[in-house]
Amino acid sequence: MHSLCCSVQSGDFINEVKFITDRTLLLFYHMKNIGYYIGFALWFLVSLLPLRVLYWISDLLYYLLYYVARYRKRVVYGNLESSFPGKSPQEIEKIAKEFYAFFCDYIVETIKLFSISEKEMRRRMRFEGLDELEKDFASGRSVSLYLGHYCNWEWISSLGIHCDVQCGQIYHPLENKIFDRLFLYMRGRFKAQSIEMDATFLTVLGWKKKGIVNIVGYISDQVPGYHNIHYWTDFLHHDTPVFTGAERISKIMDTSVYYIDIERPKRGHYVGRMVKIADTLNDKPIFYATERYFRLLEDTICRHPQYWLWSHKRWKRTREEFNRLFSEEERKKRLSRL
Numbered sequence: 001m002h003s004l005c006c007s008v009q010s011g012d013f014i015n016e017v018k019f020i021t022d023r024t025l026l027l028f029y030h031m032k033n034i035g036y037y038i039g040f041a042l043w044f045l046v047s048l049l050p051l052r053v054l055y056w057i058s059d060l061l062y063y064l065l066y067y068v069a070r071y072r073k074r075v076v077y078g079n080l081e082s083s084f085p086g087k088s089p090q091e092i093e094k095i096a097k098e099f100y101a102f103f104c105d106y107i108v109e110t111i112k113l114f115s116i117s118e119k120e121m122r123r124r125m126r127f128e129g130l131d132e133l134e135k136d137f138a139s140g141r142s143v144s145l146y147l148g149h150y151c152n153w154e155w156i157s158s159l160g161i162h163c164d165v166q167c168g169q170i171y172h173p174l175e176n177k178i179f180d181r182l183f184l185y186m187r188g189r190f191k192a193q194s195i196e197m198d199a200t201f202l203t204v205l206g207w208k209k210k211g212i213v214n215i216v217g218y219i220s221d222q223v224p225g226y227h228n229i230h231y232w233t234d235f236l237h238h239d240t241p242v243f244t245g246a247e248r249i250s251k252i253m254d255t256s257v258y259y260i261d262i263e264r265p266k267r268g269h270y271v272g273r274m275v276k277i278a279d280t281l282n283d284k285p286i287f288y289a290t291e292r293y294f295r296l297l298e299d300t301i302c303r304h305p306q307y308w309l310w311s312h313k314r315w316k317r318t319r320e321e322f323n324r325l326f327s328e329e330e331r332k333k334r335l336s337r338l
Contacts, residue, residue: 043182047114051268054108061104066097072311076100079310083236098306105267110154113186118161121190125155127162127260129274133215136256137165142207142214144250144257146277146293148221149309150300151262151270156217159272160191166207166214167192170200192217201249208253216255218246220290221297223314226325230334231287235294236301238315241322247289251281257289259296264307 046054065071076099080092087095116124136143142165147153160167169187171194174180187194195203195216207214220243229241250257257277264270277292278284301308326334 043111044114047111047116051109051112054112055105055267058101058104058108061107062101065104066100071100075313076310079312079314080305082238082315084305085237095305096310099308099310102264102306103309103311106152106154109152109268110186113154113157113189118190121155121158122161124268125152125158125270125272127159127272127274130162132274132276133163133258137163137213137215140213142204142253142255143216144246144253144255144289145215145217145274146246146257146259146289146297147217147219147262148297148300149219149312150221150297151264151307153219153262154187155270156260156262156272157187157192158190159215159217163215166212168195168203168214168216169193170195170197170216170218172197200245201252204249204253217260220246220293221314222312223317226317226322229317229322231290232319233291233294235298239319240294240315241317241319242290242294244287244290246293247281247287250289254280254282257281259293261296261300262307264304 049057066073073096076096077092080087080095080099084092084095133143145159147156157169169192171183171187173196174183184194200216204214204216222243224241224243228243228245230244232239232241234240235242247257256279259275259277261273261275262270263273275296277289277296281289323331
C-alpha cells in the first residue's frame with residue numbers, strides 16, 4: 001500500500017514538473033516572438049527614413065565608433081598595416097577612417113533593405129554582364145557566384161529580381177535568434193533563398209535532381225576553422241587559409257563559376273560586374289576556382305581598400321598551429337578526400 005502511494009505521488013510530481021516545464025518553454029517561445037516583432041517594428045520604422053537622413057545617422061555613428069567606442073581599432077589597423085606594408089602611417093590612417101565611415105554606411109543601408117522598393121533597389125544596385133548569366137541559364141546550366149565582404153554585400157541579394165531562376169545565398173546562422181530572423185526576412189525580400197551553410201550541398205543537390213536551374217552566392221573570404229582548412233594561398237601579403245567548399249560543390253554540380261566585382265561610384269550606389277572564372281571546373285586543376293577568386297578579390301580590394309571588412313580577424317589561424325594540430329599524414333588524408 002505504501003509503495004502504491006509513493007508511486008501515485010511520484011507520478012503526480014512528474015506531471016507537475018512536466019506541466020511547469022511546458023508552460024515555461026511556451027512562455028520563452030512567446031517572449032522570443034514578442035522580441036522579434038518589437039525588433040521588426042523598430043527596424044522597419046527606421047528603414048522608412050530617406051537614405052539622406054540615414055546617412056546623417058551614419059555620420060554620427062562614425063564618430064561614435066571611431067573616436068568613442070574605438071570599435072576593433074587594433075584589429076583594423078593591424079590588418080591594414082600587414083596587408084599594405086608599403087603604405088605610410090598617414091595612408092593607413094586615411095584608409096582606416098574611410099573604412100569606418102563606409103562601415104557605418106553599410107549598417108544604415110542594410111537597415112534600409114528592410115523596406116526599400118524594388119524600383120529604388122534596381123536604381124541603386126545595378127548589375128553588368130547579366131547576358132552571360134542568361135546564356136548559361138538558357139542552356140540549362142546553373143551558376144556558382146563568388147563574392148566577398150566588400151561594399152554592401154547584403155544588397156547583392158537583389159540579384160534575384162534580375163534572374164528568372166532559383167536564387168540562393170549561403171549564410172551562417174546568427175547566435176542571436178531574433179537578429180537571425182530579422183536578417184533572414186531582409187535577405188529574402190528580393191527572391192533570394194537563404195541556405196544554412198551546413199545544408200548547402202543537400203539543398204543544391206536537391207535542385208539539381210529536380211532540374212531546377214539556379215544561381216548560388218558564396219561569400220568565401222572569411223577565416224575557416226582549423227578542421228575546414230584544406231588550402232592556403234598568399235592573400236594581401238599573408239599566408240592565408242581559405243574556404244574551398246564552394247569550389248568542391250561547383251565541381252560536383254558542374255556549374256559555371258563567376259566572380260562579382262563590385263564598385264561604389266557614389267554613396268548609396270553600387271555596380272556589380274560579372275566575371276566568368278570557368279564554364280566548368282571538371283577540366284581544371286584542384287583549387288583553380290579558389291585561387292582565381294582570391295586573385296580577383298585581391299585586385300578589387302587593392303583598387304579601393306576602404307570597402308572591405310577590415311574589422312574581421314581574418315588571419316587569426318596560422319599554418320604553424322595547423323601543422324601542430326594535424327600530422328603530415330593527416331594533412332595528406334584530408335587532401336586525398338577532395
